[in-house]
Amino acid sequence: xxxxxxxxDIEMPDGDAEIFPVGKDEEGARRGPMASAIVxxxxxxxxxxxxxxxxxxxxxxxxxxxxRLKRAGLIVDMISLDVIDTRKLIRDRVQGADFELAELIESxxxxxxxxxxxxxxxxxxRYELIQGWRRLSAYRQLLEETGDAEKWGRIPAxxxxxxxxxxxxxxxxVDENMVRKDISFAEMAQLALHYAMxxxxxxNDPEKAVAILFKSAGYQKRSYIRSFIPLVExxxxxxxxxxxxxxxxxxxxxxxxxxxxxxxxxxxxxxxDWDTRSVKDELDILRRYAGQGGELGDADKAPRQTPxxxxxxxxxxxxxxARPQGSAKCTAANGRLEIRLARDFSAVDRRRLxxxxxKLLDQID
Numbered sequence: 100x101x102x103x104x105x106x107x108d109i110e111m112p113d114g115d116a117e118i119f120p121v122g123k124d125e126e127g128a129r130r131g132p133m134a135s136a137i138v139x140x141x142x143x144x145x146x147x148x149x150x151x152x153x154x155x156x157x158x159x160x161x162x163x164x165x166x167r168l169k170r171a172g173l174i175v176d177m178i179s180l181d182v183i184d185t186r187k188l189i190r191d192r193v194q195g196a197d198f199e200l201a202e203l204i205e206s207x208x209x210x211x212x213x214x215x216x217x218x219x220x221x222x223x224x225r226y227e228l229i230q231g232w233r234r235l236s237a238y239r240q241l242l243e244e245t246g247d248a249e250k251w252g253r254i255p256a257x258x259x260x261x262x263x264x265x266x267x268x269x270x271x272x273v274d275e276n277m278v279r280k281d282i283s284f285a286e287m288a289q290l291a292l293h294y295a296m297x298x299x300x301x302x303n304d305p306e307k308a309v310a311i312l313f314k315s316a317g318y319q320k321r322s323y324i325r326s327f328i329p330l331v332e333x334x335x336x337x338x339x340x341x342x343x344x345x346x347x348x349x350x351x352x353x354x355x356x357x358x359x360x361x362x363x364x365x366x367x368x369x370x371x372d373w374d375t376r377s378v379k380d381e382l383d384i385l386r387r388y389a390g391q392g393g394e395l396g397d398a399d400k401a402p403r404q405t406p407x408x409x410x411x412x413x414x415x416x417x418x419x420x421a422r423p424q425g426s427a428k429c430t431a432a433n434g435r436l437e438i439r440l441a442r443d444f445s446a447v448d449r450r451r452l453x454x455x456x457x458k459l460l461d462q463i464d
Contacts, residue, residue, distance in 0.1 A: 175215050177253040178226060180239055183218060185228045186443070204237045212238075215255035229259065284349060285341045287313065288327035292335075296439045298428045303417050305332075329353050332432065333363045337370050340378045344385065352389040362388060363434075 168174050216231025228235060235254060242251040288305075294312055295305040302308050306325050313321055327349050333356055335341055356362055369384050370376070416431040427440040444452065 174258050175255055176258060178218065178256040178258075179253050180235070180242060180251075182225045183216075183228055183235060183254075183256075184221060184225055185232065185235070186441075200233050200236060200240075203233055204240055207234075207237050208241060212255055215257045217259055218256045219259045226256070226258070231256075283342045283344065284323050284327045284346055285331055285335075285344050287324045288331045289335065289341070291324065292328065292331060296428055296430065296437065298426050298439045298441050303419070303428060323350070326350055326353055329356060334366060336435070337367050338381065339376065340381050343378050343382065345382075348382065348385060348389055348391060351391060352385055355389060 212234060214231075214234070216234050217229045218226035219229055221227045238251055238254045242248065245251060287309075291305045291308040291312055294300055294308040295303050300308075302311060305328050309321050309324050309328075313324060316324075323346060327344075330344070330349055330353050331341060338344075366384065366388055370381070373380075418429050420427045420429060422440060424440055424442045427438055429439075430437045
């Protein structure tokens with residue numbers, strides 16, 4: 100059976116052919132709907148890729164700016180006092196009354212804190228203080244005095260990015276102190292001693308630490324700081340106002356501490372249990388022994404207790420011991436044995452600590 104082809108006549112309208120909006124290619128020829136859709140999709144993809152690249156570039160720039168601001172400590176937040184630790188840097192914590200701290204507390208109480216402290220992120224949501232010991236101490240004291248946790252329980256803090264070398268942090272602390280006030284030579288010597296005793300620093304010699312911390316100071320000033328180191332080493336634990344010692348008094352007293360046997364013990368005996376002494380009282384005692392005050396009486400001339408003499412030229416011994424927590428720095432001097440280690444010894448049970456120290460003393464007797 101054959102199929103028949105059927106033909107139909109189609110009449111086309113007269114006039115110009117109707118142009119459908121299907122688009123044209125680059126040469127002006129009309130494109131079909133599918134071609135137009137493909138072209139539009141490609142153009143849309145290119146636009147989206149360009150926009151995404153632009154967004155990524157802007158995000159990268161913002162991230163770099165964020166890191167720069169963090170490193171400069173310019174990102175500030177209100178941080179709870181109980182998550183701020185102060186173990187990373189050994190600071191110039193002066194014994195006795197700190198008159199500047201008392202003034203700072205009153206200033207903060209009246210007008211608030213104008214300069215935030217500086218911290219860096221630690222672990223478990225905690226922070227480590229890198230600048231602002233007195234400001235943090237002032238807030239803690241205000242919280243203790245008032246009990247107002249809403250007002251004094253948090254402190255403005257610049258959050259710096261981690262990664263600065265420990266030496267740089269010490270230098271910043273030194274620079275901050277030197278700008279903050281006319282820091283005394285005794286305090287600068289104390290900072291050098293603390294730097295040398297820090298188990299995380301490479302330098303053990305406090306005299307060499309002076310060159311590291313006070314690079315910007317002149318040669319004469321660094322020489323004065325080094326001269327105060329023996330005074331702070333031998334008397335720093337009994338002096339309440341070491342920061343008040345004038346340069347001339349310190350330079351006159353240090354040679355006598357070296358030359359006169361038993362002089363350190365005599366000064367300590369005079370100051371022992373005298374907690375009510377004033378700045379003038381303490382300086383008068385030091386001036387007498389330095390030969391800048393009145394004549395010493397018979398009781399003053401005779402030392403109240405004579406320490407065991409050390410070998411000539413050997414005022415102290417320093418060494419390091421490797422421990423799981425890091426390197427322990429040990430300093431043995433006349434009447435003092437110190438161990439510096441990156442560990443919180445206050446967390447050790449007191450009885451265990453007493454037994455361990457007792458055994459140590461028994462073994463070296």
